[in-house]
Amino acid sequence: MRDPSEWPLGRRSFFRIVGGAGAAGVAAGCSPKPAIQRIVPYLVPPDDVVPGKPTFYRTACRECGAGCGVTARTREGRAVKLEGNPEDPVGRGALCARGQAAIQALYHPERFKGPLRRAGGGPAAPVSWEEAEADLAKAIVAAAAKGPGRVRMLTAPEPGTAGAVQRALLAAAGARPQDRVVLDLLDPGPLRAAGAALLGRAELPIVDLTEARSVVALGADFLETWGSPVELARQLADGRTRAGERTRLTWVGPRLSLTGVSADRWLRARSGGEADVVLGLLRVAADPAVETGRSKEARALWPRLSAISTADLASRAGVPWGEVERLGRELVLRRPSAVLAPGPQSQGADATRLAALALVLNSVLGNLGRTLRYGQGGDEDAPSSMAEVRALLDDCARGEVDVLLVHGVDPAGLLPVALGAPAALAKVPLLASFARRPDATTPLARLVLPDHHPLESFGDVAPRAGVLNLLQPVMTPLADTRQAIQVLAEVGAQLPTPAKLASTDPYDLVMTRAGERVASLRAPGAGLPADPAAELRAAREHGGLWAPPPAAVAPALRIEAAGRFLAPGAPRAAEGGGALDLVAFPTALRGDGRADLPWLREVPDTLSSVSWTAWLELSPATAQRLGVATGELATVTTAAGHADVPVYVFPGIRDDAVALPLGAEAAALLPATLDPVSGALAFAGVRATVARAGKRARLPLLEGSPYQHGRNVVPVVTRAEPSPPRPDLSARMYPEPAHPEHRWAMAIDLDRCTGCEACVVACFAENNVPVMGPEAAEQGRYMGWIRMERYLGDEPGGALDVRLLPMLCQHCTNAPCEPVCPVYATYHTPEGLNAQIYNRCVGTRYCSNNCPYKVRTFNWRDAQFERPLDMQLNPDVTVRSRGVMEKCTFCVQRIRFAEGRARDEQRPVRDGEIVPACAQSCPAQAITFGDANDPASRVSQVARDRRAFRALEDLGTLPAITYLARVREEEPS
Amino acid sequence: MIPLRALAVAAALAAVRVLAAEPAGPAQPIRFSHKVHATDATIGCTSCHVYAERSTVAGIPSMARCFGCHKFVKEDPANPALDRELKALGPLLREGKPIEWTRVHRLPDHVFFTHERHVRSGMRCQDCHGPVEQMEVVRQVAPLTMGWCLECHHRKQREQAGRARLTDCVTCHK
């Protein structure tokens, strides 16, 4: 246990180094007064830093393939907060939870301090960059001499300069194109294969839901990890609140995912039954009885389709035919639509068939070119198939690979154990890893060449045609790391036939390449830019080069090719032993399972409310049959292996299925089965047996009761009842506090909210919310200022009815917490905020007891911000010491900042000028903030919506937060 | 409550007499004289403390700024004492070593004070820092206690209408 007074001093000393100018004055925290403080001035002041003022840099996020633009806020030369880049067409200013957390990878305490070399099995010892690069070059030359295939690379997708540099180096080393293997576990490769077969285009379509009136997702969790989640969440939300008709979303699969929670309907298809659902939909869509004016594809396919027995389909899909037919008719009526598949949860050994059927259906419905856009260059640097990865590993195991460069991936830790990556990689004489911090692969590496964090790097990412987001360093590197492309370029320069590269300097490499693309990134017909250099300069300032994408093509469907996918799937082999379908799913917070950043582990999963560990989802019936309950340990066994996982009983899963999030446990259970056509890994179609291990597990669970117990805390609205019930509060005994100038208020649209928890992580980052660790989490000691309240239904055993309620301080006009505080540590400000003054709080905790919303969190112990994570702390917000209460402040520091600026410019605060961290990050733009005193402000307008309600309104606390109820549509008429 | 506040203020002032404002300022690494710079050389405060008008902190002049002048002002034969000091600066310049000043004015970490707001509202540096321009060695004249801040904030509030924020806790404690 470190001395509580240690870190603030630590940060102050940090200020002394870079801040100078006594910025300690604004440093946060309560620390004993040191005897003497030194103030060390700059030698030469950097002209882009004003101590005490933030500096903003535009860059881009590299946490997933979406490549959203990022605005990094820095203070005294260190990054403190990541936000979206409002100019970037992908994210439009929003940033997901994983994007927000990227900054913790920058400040991760375990990061390598410099290059390491492991001499013959010995421990890794520090080495100079020059030596390390020379070693690598030597090894490559030696290996290249033995002929092609001896030098390989395994990398994460690098759609940009980094990819080009890698290819150039490998080319210089005489490697073949296929020697560079690109690994992305969540890549929907089957869709590419299906595109090749049916449309002659082996590419991923760009999904655009802005026009979609109906969306069907079969295991494609596009609100969490599939495709470009931030963008798709925004598009869906816009469709949801579109005037007139509301986009309808249907989720198909054995398990209700977070995307499924946002759906209007859930078809409980059995695992592997998705393809038959699509086939059924196709049969309905092509049926002349359903639609007379059919597309030519429909007409062509109908003879084949009509032969299929609907009863068979239904039984294989595991859903009543009626539901399939109704959905099919809906798709026909509501066009355009989008049928999205496959995703990890539906990607089995026949994934290509599923993808193909989805494509055929989309084509029949005329979605190609509208909601599924081809020819907009979805994948520069498309990931390789798992088959190619396995081939690489086999070559390694056979000792046919001398040099393996591993960049941005952790094959030993990420891939299914069944693929035997660690053993294979151990056979490679020289494995060079560019990992930034230790992972399962680095112990096998002869050379560890730690890469810069993207926030320390130059780079570019082209998520699709018309978008080139640029990365630039937002701060000086923390350690003696070196950007991978520089290392590769320098190594390349040492080869006998030097790599064809303009320079070894990352900046030059990136800018040269960007310069080449300027022309291509201009509106069609705009011709060449007058001054490319100027355009580049602007691009660096704004964070990228953007142009309207080329027109999407609507490729014609090859009917004959489609034919062979139309055969119904093989009936599943009946097997005993009570085996269950294993569903391995990614989550919005933990992605493909690699996410190991404090925030992403501390924040509970929205659906299970579990944090820090993996969990096993079982339906109540199954759990009862197996005699296990939530919090007990269960042993899962598959053909590949077994794992002990704590059980979470979840009504949102079929009785014949069991689910767990991707991660170490899933990796141990997944066999190395591949889809023969696309070579993609088969996540689905795995059979597992579950037995109780008979021990209680450590399961940090946030939820108390998942049921509303008739209290209707989170109402929904329907066509019949367009407004939630509101109590009559006209009779009041006491006058309400006056808000002469402003009354800050917030509105949250639950019909837009997807529960992705981007707001939660943003709040952690902005407000120095501490991470307390798994032990505290088991006691429910979760410090988050926003928590996702999730209800699964009304009563135990009742109908599944998932409702989300992001719960944060309601800033009540009549706040119950205020009168009970004996020392005025919490009080009502003239602007309607319910303020909490940490340095006045003595910790009676009465305020929390009296808060009906229970949004106040207490510092049971001193929070630890292990260095250098403390460099991320926001200097504008106090770091709370133990024994004080804390809670949401509506980001008062941002409010004050805006008010100050308005004062300087002698003008009132503009509506929308103040954006709290949560509202800023929300991909679905569900959160509105503003002045309720101004009837014209957006928040006032939203609050007048007929869907408006307030939490526990009958208490008369008059919250400042208005929720707009989720819309529940009756079945289509 | 009014007599009570008076009492509190009285107590505050008493406390101030006793606790705050030690007679002489702390020793500094070099004998830097604000009197010489601000009064004799008539250099304005913000020409060295450059951030005062636009940031939370006033800023300690960078070494570059010092030597902007002292490139030329290297000696003062007329005044041997000063001459010694000036000559002592030479090495610092060549070695590019920053001077480690001893902090004089310090606020607790839970106080979010901003120079910007105070300077822009037309306050003079001397209002809080005292007649620095006459000090050979800078010392703290004001107690910099909460009560002392509030005296002024209360007055401003009485003078101008609609300045509720002036005495709102979250204005200084976030």
Add this chain to the structure above:
Amino acid sequence: MSNAATFRSIEDTVRAAHGPPGPLYWLALAVSGGVFAFGAWAYSLVVRTGLHWTGLERPGMWGNLITDFVFWVGIAHSGTLISAILFLFRARFRTAVYRVAEMMTVFAVMTAGLYPILHLGRPWLAHWLLPYPNQRELWINFRSPLIWDVFAISTYLIVSTVFLLVGVAPDAAALRDRATGWRRGLYRLLAFGWRGTDEQWRHYTRAYLFFAAFATPLVVSVHSVVSWDFAVSVTPGWHSTLFPPYFVAGAILSGVAMVITILVPLRRAFRLEDLITARHLDMLARLVIFTGLIVTYSYATELVLAAGEPASDPERSTFLYRMTGPYAPVFWTMVTFNCGGPLLLLVRKVRTTTWSLLLICLAINVGMWLERFNIVVTSLAHDRLPFDWRVYVPTWVEWAMTFGAFGWFFFLFLVGLKLLPPVSIAELKEDAAGHGAHGPDGPAEGSHA
């Protein structure tokens, strides 16, 4: 009644009680002191690294410590009731027992007063709860029930202490005259120069009457204030207008029960049987019955009111939770002990048999602690948003602090017994002399003997 007892015999008995302590006493002292020390050590952990040692967490931010607070305030009540109210009602049986009751009161308040400070997140700032002028121009929030507590408890501590000392004065004088060594010095101090002159007796009786009258309303007010800690909140299970009377009755029940629990072994150990007679105990037992019935009635009222609410109502849900939830054992034990116990006492045999009386009173003490636990904890654990519900289980640290308080209380009490006369010599003499009122000669003579 001790008419047989002469003045001298009374004094002898009392002085015998003050004689050199036996091994049993030392054992008791050592045990209580040890338990207290352990509790204090447990608390030092909390002070050093924070309240994470407790099992508290949202929604329940109060637990054992606040339970203990309410419990000890309750214990404190009987003292004033027995000495002041019964004095005003001229209930003669009080004379033999009120000194013990008063000592208990003072020590119990001292114990209770600790907890609001112990349970703070930053106890070193406890003085911020007091209204004192400061340069920050900060003031306390008089709307907060916790501030009301501060005043209620401190007032009660002062008054009950003064009342105790006033009562002791003549006895101290009596002992002073026959004591030697440091005891003589102590009693001289406590006697406040008592001579037993008519003048002094006149003032004494007036003063005593005055303090009795002054202390009486406190019996009602203090625990009403404590009950407001809960009653003024919006938490279901707390927000109830029934609380003040309910709490006062509960307080007296637990208090009297504690008096009996202490008296029974005391009179045996100190050979006070012919001063504190079976009749005295009987009277106290009747008091237990009376207050026990009020408490039972309060339980019933609460349940009936809650039962009237619609099924989805949090209030109703909370009471169902108390009866059927994980805390059901607490609830039912509480009901059995607090409602059943007093009813058993209706049987004369049970009431007059010492061991059964003692047993029942012990049960009631436990039951009353559980009652407070039931009120504080179950209401919070089952608040308005079901998603936040959480079962609170006290940690060993909290238990250590709970029992530490008992150690501290009995330690003080044992020491007090050896220093202060456990029964009121003066008033017993009055009874012995058979005067209705204080006479100039009676006690004065005694004090000169």
